[in-house]
Amino acid sequence: xxxxxxxxxxxxxxxxxxxxxxxxxxxxxxxxxxxxxxxxxxxxxxxxxxxxxxxxxxxxxxxxxxxxxxxxxxxxxxxxxxxxxxxxxxxxxxxxxxxxxxxxxxxxxxxxxxxxxxxxxxxxxxxxxxxxxxxxxxxxxxxxxxxxxxxxxxxxxxxxxxxxxxxxxxxxxxxxxxxxxxxxxxxxxxxxxxxxxxxxxxxxxxxxxxxxxxxxxxxxxxxxxxxxxxxxxxxxxxxxxxxxxxxxxxxxxxxxxxxxxxxxxxxxxxxxxxxxxxxxxxxxxxxxxxxxxxxxxxxxxx
Amino acid sequence: xxxxxxxxxxxxxxxxxxxxxxxxxxxxxxxxxxxxxxxxxxxxxxxxxxxxxxxxxxxxxxxxxxxxxxxxxxxxxxxxxxxxxxxxxxxxxxxxxxxxxxxxxxxxxxxxxxxxxxxxxxxx
Amino acid sequence: xxxxxxxxxxxxxxxxxxxxxxxxxxxxxxxxxxxxxxxxxxxxxxxxxxxxxxxxxxxxxxxxxxxxxxxxxxxxxxxxxxxxxxxxxxxxxxxxxxxxxxxxxxxxxxxxxxxxxxxxxxxxxxxxxxxxxxxx
Numbered sequence: 001x002x003x004x005x006x007x008x009x010x011x012x013x014x015x016x017x018x019x020x021x022x023x024x025x026x027x028x029x030x031x032x033x034x035x036x037x038x039x040x041x042x043x044x045x046x047x048x049x050x051x052x053x054x055x056x057x058x059x060x061x062x063x064x065x066x067x068x069x070x071x072x073x074x075x076x077x078x079x080x081x082x083x084x085x086x087x088x089x090x091x092x093x094x095x096x097x098x099x100x101x102x103x104x105x106x107x108x109x110x111x112x113x114x115x116x117x118x119x120x121x122x123x124x125x126x127x128x129x130x131x132x133x134x135x136x137x138x139x140x141x142x143x144x145x146x147x148x149x150x151x152x153x154x155x156x157x158x159x160x161x162x163x164x165x166x167x168x169x170x171x172x173x174x175x176x177x178x179x180x181x182x183x184x185x186x187x188x189x190x191x192x193x194x195x196x197x198x199x200x201x202x203x204x205x206x207x208x209x210x211x212x213x214x215x216x217x218x219x220x221x222x223x224x225x226x227x228x229x230x231x232x233x234x235x236x237x238x239x240x241x242x243x244x245x246x247x248x249x250x251x252x253x254x255x256x257x258x259x260x261x262x263x264x265x266x267x268x269x270x271x272x273x274x275x276x277x278x279x280x281x282x283x284x285x286x287x288x289x290x291x292x293x294x295x296x297x298x299x300x301x302x
Numbered sequence: 303x304x305x306x307x308x309x310x311x312x313x314x315x316x317x318x319x320x321x322x323x324x325x326x327x328x329x330x331x332x333x334x335x336x337x338x339x340x341x342x343x344x345x346x347x348x349x350x351x352x353x354x355x356x357x358x359x360x361x362x363x364x365x366x367x368x369x370x371x372x373x374x375x376x377x378x379x380x381x382x383x384x385x386x387x388x389x390x391x392x393x394x395x396x397x398x399x400x401x402x403x404x405x406x407x408x409x410x411x412x413x414x415x416x417x418x419x420x421x422x423x424x425x426x
Numbered sequence: 427x428x429x430x431x432x433x434x435x436x437x438x439x440x441x442x443x444x445x446x447x448x449x450x451x452x453x454x455x456x457x458x459x460x461x462x463x464x465x466x467x468x469x470x471x472x473x474x475x476x477x478x479x480x481x482x483x484x485x486x487x488x489x490x491x492x493x494x495x496x497x498x499x500x501x502x503x504x505x506x507x508x509x510x511x512x513x514x515x516x517x518x519x520x521x522x523x524x525x526x527x528x529x530x531x532x533x534x535x536x537x538x539x540x541x542x543x544x545x546x547x548x549x550x551x552x553x554x555x556x557x558x559x560x561x562x
Contacts (some may be wrong), residue, residue, distance in 0.1 A: 153494055195389075199460055202385035209405055233392040240388040240397070242404035242413075256308065321446075337539040344493040347520035353464060355445055357470040358529045394467060 018135070025131055026074045028120060033097065037066050037118055040109050049105040052095050059198035065109065072230045081143055099151045106147050110140045122256065171197050174203040179285050182212040186219030194230035198237055205243045212284050213238055213278040218249030228263045235268060244284055247279035305330045309341060313414055315407065317349040324359060329355040331367045338376045345414035346371050349407055351382030368401045377402065381410040427454055435476045444485045445469040451487050453499050457558050463557055465498060468536040470551050472502035472528030480506020480549065491553065495526040497557040512544055513535040
């Protein structure tokens with residue numbers, strides 16, 4: 001009476017027996033929808049998994065979840081489940097729901113489905129075995145792993161976001177005087193940070209109408225040729241926006257190493273320390289004022 | 303699409319209004335060079351604020367404009383390169399080396415008025 | 427979102443169209459504004475390459491998924507003369523010294539993935555990809 005179900009793809013039974021059992025299961029679960037959904041709402045509420053949802057939301061979401069899961073069983077396709085899991089994870093994380101709550105909620109449903117199947121087929125062990133173990137279990141496992149993965153990915157995304165925010169904070173661009181920006185860089189520079197740094201600096205140049213930037217790298221522990229090239233590109237990009245960059249804090253040892261490696265620093269305006277850099281910057285910025293006044297004075301005489 | 307070229311005293315101001323085809327950019331180059339000669343302009347401010355992409359051709363042509371106008375006695379200042387565009391250009395390896403730049407129109411005119419010392423390409 | 431967008435490159439006037447379409451598709455895919463410019467610039471370079479050497483070709487824009495990442499795929503295809511020495515063409519010095527700006531090494535730097543296949547007398551196909559960095 002039992003059909004062989006080994007080695008068959010989920011939801012794509014090759015022989016009529018399994019296919020009809022799948023249909024029977026789906027029909028049964030659809031018929032039991034309200035009963036099982038209610039049970040799920042009661043149990044998860046009792047366990048505190050749905051604490052953050054309003055009663056209306058619980059009604060709506062529990063129905064969607066139920067139908068989505070049965071849909072996976074029926075079609076063997078998990079796109080809808082994937083999409084819903086991603087949405088659920090995002091909302092859950094954002095509202096402070098713990099992973100325990102999200103996965104606990106799903107595990108509870110699985111439990112309810114399972115028990116219901118046992119009740120329904122308890123008189124027919126062979127059919128129960130085929131229904132529960134061969135058809136239902138794989139689908140339930142797949143759905144659970146989809147939800148778990150969605151939670152993990154969402155968490156990772158949040159962590160990345162926070163890391164990026166931290167990186168932004170760690171490289172502030174300061175306006176010292178009108179037209180003069182200071183960019184003190186502290187810590188290691190990798191490609192991503194270099195890009196972030198550069199983009200931030202360029203936006204600051206535009207916002208502050210800066211004409212000179214003093215970029216201090218005293219706090220950068222390792223300056224190899226890669227880092228030097230990143231810095232060179234930052235200087236070049238700033239120049240394209242009409243801002244001169246003075247690099248300070250390049251130690252003698254680092255300068256020697258870079259020259260030895262063959263990095264061309266000749267286009268850089270470098271000075272040993274931040275103080276000198278600021279004085280030089282003042283000269284560059286102030287120089288124009290002097291010239292304009294001199295010109296005006298000359299014009300007044302004629 | 304025509305790029306309007308305005309005369310302000312000894313200076314010419316050209317503001318690009320929309321993405322230019324290659325032909326239009328070359329036409330702009332020729333017109334600027336011609337007018338520099340005709341009006342004996344001492345400076346040109348070329349505003350590229352509106353360009354959302356500056357590829358290798360655009361960069362080479364701008365450099366060409368700067369060199370050609372210099373031969374006719376005028377300094378050209380490129381202004382308005384946007385942050386994302388500046389970044390993309392450095393990634394592409396196009397740095398407009400040797401061409402003066404300023405943040406915007408005001409900055410460009412200020413640089414021109416400053417004379418041959420200071421202004422623009424101060425990054426040495 | 428369309429599956430695929432084809433932009434015929436018959437003259438230099440099509441270069442702007444190609445990069446504007448690329449920028450639009452990339453924006454739909456959620457790329458940052460900085461990345462939009464990088465992608466548009468890379469498209470401009472390869473499209474320009476087609477015009478300069480093959481006279482005509484096409485740019486095909488599409489999107490792809492890699493796990494949870496979404497990305498843009500740019501295929502630049504022509505039946506031009508082909509590139510006899512790809513390695514040389516991909517060298518920075520070569521393109522800048524020639525002043526012809528093949529732009530290929532530049533385009534490669536702007537994108538995450540870059541593959542080029544070329545046969546002399548048959549044509550060139552370039553496939554470039556960029557993946558959207560995760561955002562909020």
